[in-house]
Structure formats: structure tokens, C-alpha cells
Amino acid sequence: MSKEISITYVGGGSRGWAWTFMTDLAMEKELCGTIRLYDIDKEAAEKNRIIGERVMKLPDAVGNWKFEVYDTLEESLKESDFIVISILPGTFDEMESDVHLPERLGIYQSVGDTAGCGGMIRAIRTIPMFTEIAKAIEKCCPDAWVINYTNPMSICVKSLYAAFPKIKAFGCCHEVFGTQKVLQEVYEKETGEKISDWHDIHINVVGINHFTWFTECSYKDIDLFPIYRDYIDKHFDEGIRLESENWLNANFLCAHRVKMDLFNRYGLIAAAGDRHLAEFMPGNEYLKDPETVHKWDFELTSVKWRKEDMEERLKRSERLADGSEEMKLQATGEEGIILIKALCGLGRFISNVNIPNYALQIPNLPAEAVVETNAVFSRDSIRPIFAGEVEEDVKALIMPHIKNHERTLEAALTCNRELLYEAFKNDPQLIGKNCSDEDIKSLVDDMIDNTIEYLPKEWRR
Numbered sequence: 132m133s134k135e136i137s138i139t140y141v142g143g144g145s146r147g148w149a150w151t152f153m154t155d156l157a158m159e160k161e162l163c164g165t166i167r168l169y170d171i172d173k174e175a176a177e178k179n180r181i182i183g184e185r186v187m188k189l190p191d192a193v194g195n196w197k198f199e200v201y202d203t204l205e206e207s208l209k210e211s212d213f214i215v216i217s218i219l220p221g222t223f224d225e226m227e228s229d230v231h232l233p234e235r236l237g238i239y240q241s242v243g244d245t246a247g248c249g250g251m252i253r254a255i256r257t258i259p260m261f262t263e264i265a266k267a268i269e270k271c272c273p274d275a276w277v278i279n280y281t282n283p284m285s286i287c288v289k290s291l292y293a294a295f296p297k298i299k300a301f302g303c304c305h306e307v308f309g310t311q312k313v314l315q316e317v318y319e320k321e322t323g324e325k326i327s328d329w330h331d332i333h334i335n336v337v338g339i340n341h342f343t344w345f346t347e348c349s350y351k352d353i354d355l356f357p358i359y360r361d362y363i364d365k366h367f368d369e370g371i372r373l374e375s376e377n378w379l380n381a382n383f384l385c386a387h388r389v390k391m392d393l394f395n396r397y398g399l400i401a402a403a404g405d406r407h408l409a410e411f412m413p414g415n416e417y418l419k420d421p422e423t424v425h426k427w428d429f430e431l432t433s434v435k436w437r438k439e440d441m442e443e444r445l446k447r448s449e450r451l452a453d454g455s456e457e458m459k460l461q462a463t464g465e466e467g468i469i470l471i472k473a474l475c476g477l478g479r480f481i482s483n484v485n486i487p488n489y490a491l492q493i494p495n496l497p498a499e500a501v502v503e504t505n506a507v508f509s510r511d512s513i514r515p516i517f518a519g520e521v522e523e524d525v526k527a528l529i530m531p532h533i534k535n536h537e538r539t540l541e542a543a544l545t546c547n548r549e550l551l552y553e554a555f556k557n558d559p560q561l562i563g564k565n566c567s568d569e570d571i572k573s574l575v576d577d578m579i580d581n582t583i584e585y586l587p588k589e590w591r592r
Contacts, residue, residue: 133160133161133163134161134162134163134475134476135163135164136162136163136164136212136213136471137164137210137212138164138165138166138167138211138212138213138214138215138471139166139167139168139169139208139211139213139214139215139272140152140167140168140169140179140215140217141169141170141207141214141215141216141218141264142170142216142217142281143172143175143176143179143218149182149217150182150451150458151463152215152465152467152468153166153179153182153183153186154186154460155462155463155465155468156186156194156468157186157187157189157192157194157196157460158192158193158194158460159193159194159468160194161472161477162194162468162471162472162475162477163194163195163196164196164197165197165198165199166183166196166197166198166199167208167211168183168200168201169201169203169204169206169207173200173202176200176201178448178451180198180199181451181452182448182451182452182458183196183198184197184198185451185454185458186460189457189458189460191460204263204264204267205270208268208271208272208275209271209272211275212272212275212276212475213277213278213471214264214268214277214278215278215280215467216261216264216278216279216287217281218281220253220256220257220260220281220585221253221256221582221585223437223438225256225582225584225585226243226244226249226437227435227438228577228578228581228582229243229248229249229252229253229578229582230242230243230249231433231434232577232578233248233249233560233574233578235574236561236566236571237414237420237564238414238561238564239414239418239420239421239431240560241405241406241407241409241410241424241429241430241431241432242406243410244282244283245282245284245285245340245410246283246342246410246411246532246558247410247558247560248558248560250282250283250286251539251551251554251555252578252579252582253282253283254283254286254539254540254543255543255582255586256582256585256586257281257283257287257290258287258290258540258543258544259543259586259587261287261290261291262293262294262544264291265291265292265293265294265295265298266294266295268298269294269295269297269298273295273297273298274299275299276299276301276474277291277298277301278300278301278467278470278471279291279300279301279302279303279485280303280304280467283340284302284304284340284341284485284501285302285339285340285500285501285536286501286536286539286540287302288300288301288302288501289487289501289540290543292487292501293540293544299513301484301485301486301506301513302340302484302485302501302503303465303466303467303484304341304483304503305465306340306341306343306402306403306404306407307334307402307403307503308329308466309403309404310390310401310402311329311330311332311334312373313371313373314350314355314400315329316373316374317371318350318353318355318358320362320371321358321361321362322358326350331350331351332349332350332355333348333349334347334348335505335518336402336483336503336504336505336518337493337502337503337504337518337519337521338402338502338503338521338525338529339501339502339503339532339533340485340501340503341404341408341410341411342401342403342407342408342411342528342529343402343403343483343503344397344399344400344401344402344521344525345399345400345402346399346518346519346522348400356400359394359400363391363395367395369386370385370386370388370428371386371387372384372386383404383406383430384429384430385404385405385406385427385428386427386429388405388427388428388429389401389405389408389409389427390402390405390408392427393408397522397524399522399525404429405417405428405429406430406432409424409427409429410560411528411529411532411559412528412559413559413560413563414559414560414561414562415562415563415564417429418560419563466480469482473509473510474509474510474512475510476510476511479507479508479509480508480509481507481508482505482506483503483504483505483506484503484504484505484506484508484513485502486501486506486515487499487500487501488500488502490515490517492515492516492517492518493518493519493521494519494520495521495526496521496530496533497533499537500533501536504516531559532559535554535557535558538550538551538553539551539554542554546586546587546589546590548575548576548592551575551579552568552571552572552575555574555575556568556571580592
């Protein structure tokens with residue numbers, strides 16, 4: 132018999148996340164219940180309802196879910212057991228400023244939604260939204276589990292706990308899975324032996340979201356570090372291109388040469404996509420200029436491309452809603468539903484997760500930092516696994532970002548430009564850019580002006 136639960140889905144996840152979630156639900160036979168949809172764009176929520184109902188009617192769907200659309204956040208949260216947050220804070224117009232305006236100072240960003248100038252400005256418009264969501268959860272369903280997929284992940288989770296300290300929130304990210312798949316392919320190329328499931332690559336994860344590191348990595352009784360090192364020694368110049376990835380669209384792909392270089396420099400396996408990893412490093416390294424980016428075989432993902440991609444997603448949403456395109460059920464590789472099952476008591480599961488470092492799972496990072504490590508998911512419980520200390524040279528790379536998380540959160544909650552100026556000045560992306568204090572202040576002010584519609588009135592000058 133299936134366990135019946137209620138899940139509130141806040142946002143549309145740029146459509147894609149919602150569809151992924153629905154597909155996984157349709158393939159899950161141990162859970163059933165209601166998906167309560169809320170989006171500030173009600174029409175988008177209505178389309179997701181129609182798509183969800185169509186998915187559940189597919190011949191091979193085993194899930195039994197009904198979908199409801201709500202006018203207000205609070206109505207959608209009542210009696211919910213789980214809340215999934217997957218929103219786009221602002222529009223791609225604001226993100227275009229986040230990503231591309233810093234280029235006037237020679238600051239290039241390959242993603243612009245997590246670290247650096249773009250990540251911090253995105254955060255100051257996201258934090259008020261997450262504060263509102265956390266307060267509504269405290270009022271309507273304080274015992275619910277909250278799963279965040281929105282970036283900047285660390286600050287989003289941090290702001291939930293700042294607004295409602297007893298919230299049961301965690302952040303999910305698939306970047307670690309991608310690195311496990313890289314190691315799977317490296318192992319298979321080096322040994323000729325196939326690994327049937329990348330989950331069989333066991334890892335110890337330390338770090339912060341999108342800047343995670345494996346300190347241990349094994350398959351069965353085999354330490355994968357020497358195999359990875361041998362592969363890099365032979366193939367560093369060309370990197371590795373996964374057979375499972377579609378290289379016709381390179382906007383999100385890479386040859387994994389940045390993570391290989393970081394392994395050579397620090398002795399740990401950097402465990403995120405190269406586009407993310409590069410943004411945490413000094414700006415005179417992998418993101419020095421577009422030519423350097425090209426040399427390292429990854430992309431500066433333009434917001435122009437994102438806008439075009441969103442247009443295609445909207446068209447696909449129409450096709451899925453009117454039935455002119457049928458959605459196919461296939462495993463997505465995401466773990467959200469597996470984690471929900473474990474929290475419902477339907478199993479026990481270990482996965483990487485973003486939560487505060489309250490248990491000092493990484494003992495030489497601050498307790499108030501949101502860190503990413505493995506954790507055990509079981510009935511109504513997440514218990515972080517002790518990951519051990521971060522190597523001091525890697526800690527030195529992480530700490531400027533943790534300190535900027537603090538500055539950015541405080542700046543957002545108090546509408547304090549001075550704190551944001553300070554955060555920009557201390558961001559590693561500005562290293563080697565020869566920016567004056569006036570250059571930085573002018574950039575911050577202009578970036579704030581370009582997102583002012585989504586900020587409290589106290590930010591206006």
C-alpha cells in the first residue's frame with residue numbers, strides 16, 4: 132500500500148525541474164497523494180497541473196497523484212508534508228545584468244548564479260523571497276521538510292534558517308553525481324571493466340555547494356585516486372568528454388580539465404562542473420578572459436542563450452499541456468523522490484546534502500556555514516556524516532566565500548550597501564582585475580539599480 136503525502140511545489144523550476152519531478156513521481160509506486168502548485172505566475176502553475184495530470188495517465192505510470200493550483204503561498208502550504216522550492220529569482224533580464232555587467236571591469240562569469248558578482252546580486256533579491264517563504268512555512272506547516280533546488284544554494288538554505296531557525300530544510304544539487312560519473316568513465320577507460328551504476332562509487336564529500344571536494348573515493352575495494360591520477364597524467368591536454376553527454380550543446384558542458392588541474396594542484400578531486408569551479412577561484416586564473424576559458428574547454432554561458440532556451444521551454448510547455456507532445460517516462464538521475472521516501476520511513480539512504488555545519492561535520496569550517504557533505508536520510512531525520520577537516524590549502528579557497536555568504540546575507544537583511552561593497556572587494560573573482568574602490572562601488576550601485584524592482588525600497592538611492 133502506498134504512503135499518502137502532500138507536497139507543495141513553489142515555483143516552476145524554469146519548467147524543467149517541475150517536469151523532472153513529475154516524471155520521477157509517476158515512476159514511484161510507494162508514494163501517492165497531492166501536489167500543491169504555487170507560482171507567482173499562476174498560468175505557469177496551471178500548465179504544470181495539466182502536464183502532471185497527463186503524465187499520470189501514461190500507460191507505464193504507476194504513481195497516483197492529483198495536482199492542485201493555489202492562489203497564495205500560505206494556502207498552498209497548509210497541511211503539507213514536504214515543500215520543494217525551485218524558483219527563478221527575478222527574470223533573465225536581471226540575470227543578464229548579474230552576469231554581463233561585470234565584464235566592463237574584465238570580470239567574466241561562466242554561470243553567475245552562485246559565486247562572484249552575479250551570485251551576490253542574485254542573492255540580495257532572492258533572500259527576501261526566501262525569508263517570506265520561511266515565515267509562511269513557520270506559520271502554516273512548521274514540521275514539513277523543505278527541499279531547495281534554487282541558486283545560490285548555500286545562501287538560500289542559510290536564509291531559510293535565518294528566518295525560521297527550527298526549519299527542517301536542506302539543499303539538493305546534482306553536481307556531485309556528475310563527478311561520480313566522470314570517475315566511472317575514467318575507471319572504465321583505464322581498466323576495461325564496466326561499472327553498472329555510478330552510485331557504486333563511494334565518496335566522502337567536503338566543501339560548499341558548487342565547490343565540493345572528494346577526500347576519499349572508491350569502487351568496491353579499489354582506491355580511485357591513483358587511477359584518476361594516472362588518467363590525468365596521460366590525458367590532461369584533451370580532458371574527458373562523457374559518452375552520456377550531448378556535445379551538440381556545449382553551453383553546460385566541459386572537458387573536466389579544470390577539475391583535473393585542481394587535482395594536480397591540491398591532491399583532492401574537485402567535485403562540480405568546471406563552469407562552477409572556475410568561479411570560486413581567483414579571477415586571474417581560469418576566468419582571466421574568454422581566450423583563457425576557451426583554453427580550458429568550458430563555456431561562458433550567455434544569458435542570451437538562456438533566454439532562447441527559455442523560449443523553447445515555454446513552447447514545449449504548451450505542447451505538453453495541449454497533448455501535441457507526449458512526455459516519456461525514464462529515470463532522471465535525480466534523488467529528490469528517493470530522499471522523500473527515506474524521510475517518510477520507506478528506506479534509509481545516504482546522499483550529499485547542503486545543511487548548516489551545526490554538527491561540525493566539517494570541524495574546521497564555521498558552525499554557521501552551510502556546507503555540503505554526505506548525510507544519512509531516514510524516517511523524519513537527516514544526520515550529517517562526519518566528513519573530517521578540509522585540507523588547509525583548500526580551506527583557504529573556501530573561506531572567502533563563506534565570509535561573503537555572511538556579508539551578503541546581512542546586507543540583504545539590512546539593505547546595507549557598504550556590506551555589499553565589502554563583499555565585492557573580497558571576492559576572489561576580482562583578484563588580478565586592478566579594480567579601484569570607486570570602480571567596485573560604481574559596479575555594485577549599477578547592478579543594484581538593474582535589479583531594484585525585486586528589492587525592498589530601502590535599497591533605492
